[in-house]
Amino acid sequence: MNLKSRFFKFMFKTTLNTAVSFFLLISAAQSAEYDYLKFTNPFIKKIPIAVPDLRNMNADPAVNELTRRGADRLSSNLAFTGFFKLLDRSAFLTDPQKNELIPSNIKFKNWTAIRAEYLVTGSIKVFEGDMIEVEFRLYDTFRENLKVGKRYKGWKNDLDRMVRRFSNEIVFNLTGIKGIFNSKIAFISKKSKKKDIYICDFDGSNAQRYTKTQSITLSPAWSSDGQWIAYTSYVRGKPDLYIRNIIQKHGVVIRKKGSNITPDWVPGRFELAASLSFSGDPEIYLLTGKGKVVKRLTNNRGIDISPSWSPDGKKIAFVSKRSGTPQLHIKNISSGGLQRLTFVGKQNTQPCWSPKGDRIAYSGMLKGLNQILVISSKGGDPVQLTFEGDNESPSWSPDGNLIVFSSTREGVSRIYVMTAIGTDQRRLIALPGQQSEPSWSPAFSNN
Amino acid sequence: MEREERTLLLTFGVSLLCHAIFFGLMLFWPSQSPARFKAPSAIHVDMVSLPAPINDVQTAIEPESAATDPVPVEAAPQPPKPDEIKPLIPEPEIKIPEKTEPEVKIEEPEKIPDKPPKHIQAKVKPKPDKLPNKIVSLTPKKKTPKPKLKPKTALKQKTQKSSNVIKQAIAKLETSKKKASYDPVKAKLDGLRKKLGKIKNTDTPKRSEGTYSGQSRGKFSLALAGKLNIYKYGPLRDSIVQNWAFNPGLAGGGTDLEVQLLVKIMANGKIGSIEYVKRSGNAMLDESAYRAIKKSDPLPRLPKGLPYYEIVMGFGPSGLN
Known part of the structure; x- marks a missing residue:
């Protein structure tokens, strides 16, 4: 009996102890929170990347020019995005012409030592008849792995195109967004009172005249497949709307009474919105690519111009004077709901909806000069991106990371580009005369 | 009285069982936030550390499917990568050569992951020169067999689970094995030595490091x-x-x-x-x-x-x- 009660007592105690220690253990484990430290402001705003010269596979010194050109073009493409810092090649610890850059030999510590976070290696081999074979590889130097590798074959003259393609691969691989290196920019160039459309590459190179009128041409707009371009021309004495196939150049003209201006294509469809004034004051209409009016989108006594579609094609941002001064408004096409977007300043025009959909760039009058501003498509406070000279006609790059615009900061109007947050502003093109109204094409997958 | 006690005993037993199950469940039930629930593990592989962070051995290449683009510029698929991981050759049990006390088994091949989890990379350092005197080890060192063999392995980064580390180490060894210049025998010995080091670590009672358990x-x-x-x-x-x-x-x-x-x-x-x-x-x-x-x-x-x-x-x- 005594023994038994003792046994019970003991058992009871043990159980209690176990239970308590269980509890303690659990609470200890759950309260075991780690220290926490938050970082919000990156010290380095551009990702350091190393692009050594391509490797010369021919041992022919004549090819050296190509090896350098390949690396130079790739570097300038990457730098153009504003996201990369190209490391100085003279700081590299590795000679690209030795065997240290073939895939099995790469010593990543040579690259992490100079703080390169990514490395792009390449090689070029020239065959008879000016054919070349180019290989590129993108490495993550800290994870020490290959991110993407490609081999291209083609004519020697196509080296730049191959480089552009691999630049696209790099950007897509790292950011998940299609690169812009095959995109084009259309703009207006004015020379002796005549204005024509020119088209150049994303970086301002290879500018070529597109329209050859002895007249005034305005506001080019790309269709979302990049096959069509719409613009206003005074060829027949008054502003008419032209819709043309970019390559074959056939198309239609919309010559309604009054002005036919400011076209913008519906994303993903062969339709566009434009401002037509045949009914009296300029209103925005939806048109087919063949020039037929589908329906009227705005109905108001004030002037309504400059439509810009949201990327989902459900809304337009446009300029309306219905409240007295030109201000941005947003109209929901299906519901008909209307909302005024800008309230600051007396003149806000030229809206351009970001391809990401969250923001709208526009030009607003501040202290007598137009500046580029960006506002959330839901409204709120605008952010001013330009401060020097008169800045107009913002147009987003297809990835939504850059904005092209015109500026008079260096005297006559030229085409400039900047990042979506206003950094890295630089001139893109300097042709004789004046350039204005840039319009960035969609990202072409093939070029 | 007798019966009463028996009932009591029975009730007590059942109650004990229920409690044990209940608390057991509480303990081992999968936690919602794994980061917070970290019982101190028995094996801390962190105790061996190498000063030099960089390794010469190339790591596995992530296989990327090279999408071929049509049109003038021909995009060919990626050239074959020399250092793809091949499956590990099945190894029978291997015993550590002379002088080493614990018996070590090489993991069976099927347990080895194709590549180590991304966030943890055990690194193998084949350079002998800097090593021996720089090893930072909190555990008492046991004599290393054969000074001739370069003691080149050490873990740079560790995980809580030793099994993981071993798997990675072996996966790593496999990649390094692909290098022509690399002596597979040495690699194997290195692997064994690494495991040995790990076992030594586990043998050391962690309590001696103090009561610090890391989190709280x-x-x-x-x-x-x-x-x-x-x-x-x-x-x-x-x-x-x-x-x-x-x-x-x-x-x-x-x-x-x-x-x-x-x-x-x-x-x-x-x-x-x-x-x-x-x-x-x-x-x-x-x-x-x-x-x-x-x-x-x-x-x-x-x-x-x-x-x-x-x-x-x-x-x-x-x-x-």
Whole structure:
């Protein structure tokens, strides 16, 4: 009996102890929170990347020019995005012409030592008849792995195109967004009172005249497949709307009474919105690519111009004077709901909806000069991106990371580009005369 | 009386069983937040550390499917990569040659992952020269067999689970094996030696390191907590932030993105492990955070008295403007 009660007592105690220690253990484990430290402001705003010269596979010194050109073009493409810092090649610890850059030999510590976070290696081999074979590889130097590798074959003259393609691969691989290196920019160039459309590459190179009128041409707009371009021309004495196939150049003209201006294509469809004034004051209409009016989108006594579609094609941002001064408004096409977007300043025009959909760039009058501003498509406070000279006609790059615009900061109007947050502003093109109204094409997958 | 006692005993037994099951479940039920539920594991592989962070051995290449583009410029598929991982040759049990006390088995091949989990990379360092005297080991060293064989392996980064580390080490060895210049026999011996080192570590009672279990700050003395705070908001933050390269534009204007990593810092400032606790959904941001930490390795020394320090670091751009 005594023994038994003792046994019970003991058992009871043990159980209690176990239970308590269980509890303690659990609470200890759950309260075991780690220290926490938050970082919000990156010290380095551009990702350091190393692009050594391509490797010369021919041992022919004549090819050296190509090896350098390949690396130079790739570097300038990457730098153009504003996201990369190209490391100085003279700081590299590795000679690209030795065997240290073939895939099995790469010593990543040579690259992490100079703080390169990514490395792009390449090689070029020239065959008879000016054919070349180019290989590129993108490495993550800290994870020490290959991110993407490609081999291209083609004519020697196509080296730049191959480089552009691999630049696209790099950007897509790292950011998940299609690169812009095959995109084009259309703009207006004015020379002796005549204005024509020119088209150049994303970086301002290879500018070529597109329209050859002895007249005034305005506001080019790309269709979302990049096959069509719409613009206003005074060829027949008054502003008419032209819709043309970019390559074959056939198309239609919309010559309604009054002005036919400011076209913008519906994303993903062969339709566009434009401002037509045949009914009296300029209103925005939806048109087919063949020039037929589908329906009227705005109905108001004030002037309504400059439509810009949201990327989902459900809304337009446009300029309306219905409240007295030109201000941005947003109209929901299906519901008909209307909302005024800008309230600051007396003149806000030229809206351009970001391809990401969250923001709208526009030009607003501040202290007598137009500046580029960006506002959330839901409204709120605008952010001013330009401060020097008169800045107009913002147009987003297809990835939504850059904005092209015109500026008079260096005297006559030229085409400039900047990042979506206003950094890295630089001139893109300097042709004789004046350039204005840039319009960035969609990202072409093939070029 | 007798019966009463028996009933009591029975009730008691059932109750005991129920309690045991209940508490057992509470303990082992999968936790919602794995990061927070970390019972101190028996094996701390962190105790062996190599000063030199860089390895010469190339790591596995992520196989990328090279999409072929049509049109003038011909995009060919990727050229074959020389260092793809091949399946490990099945190995029978291998016993450690002479003088080594514990018996070591090589893991069976099917357990070996194709590649190590991304966030943890055990590294193999084949350079002999710097090694022996620099090994930072808190465990009493046992004699290493055969000085002739280069003692070249050490773990740079560790995990809580020794089995993981071993698997990675072997996977790593496999990649290094592919190199023509690499002697597979040496590699094998290295692998064995590594395992041996690990076992030694497990043998050492961790209690001797002090009561510090890594997480709870409440366990420190106040003075130490103060020093740690100074360390955290001073040298630690400075080092990391200087190495963080990211462009807010890459976050797509999102201001609420945040990636969190659990970082283990050893007493000498070396980084023991980096582990994603929470990803942001933006791969570029996730990677930039990882690299910021890697670039900061080694960090400044911890305040004296701490064997290691675990901290969650959150990275998120504060947004545009």
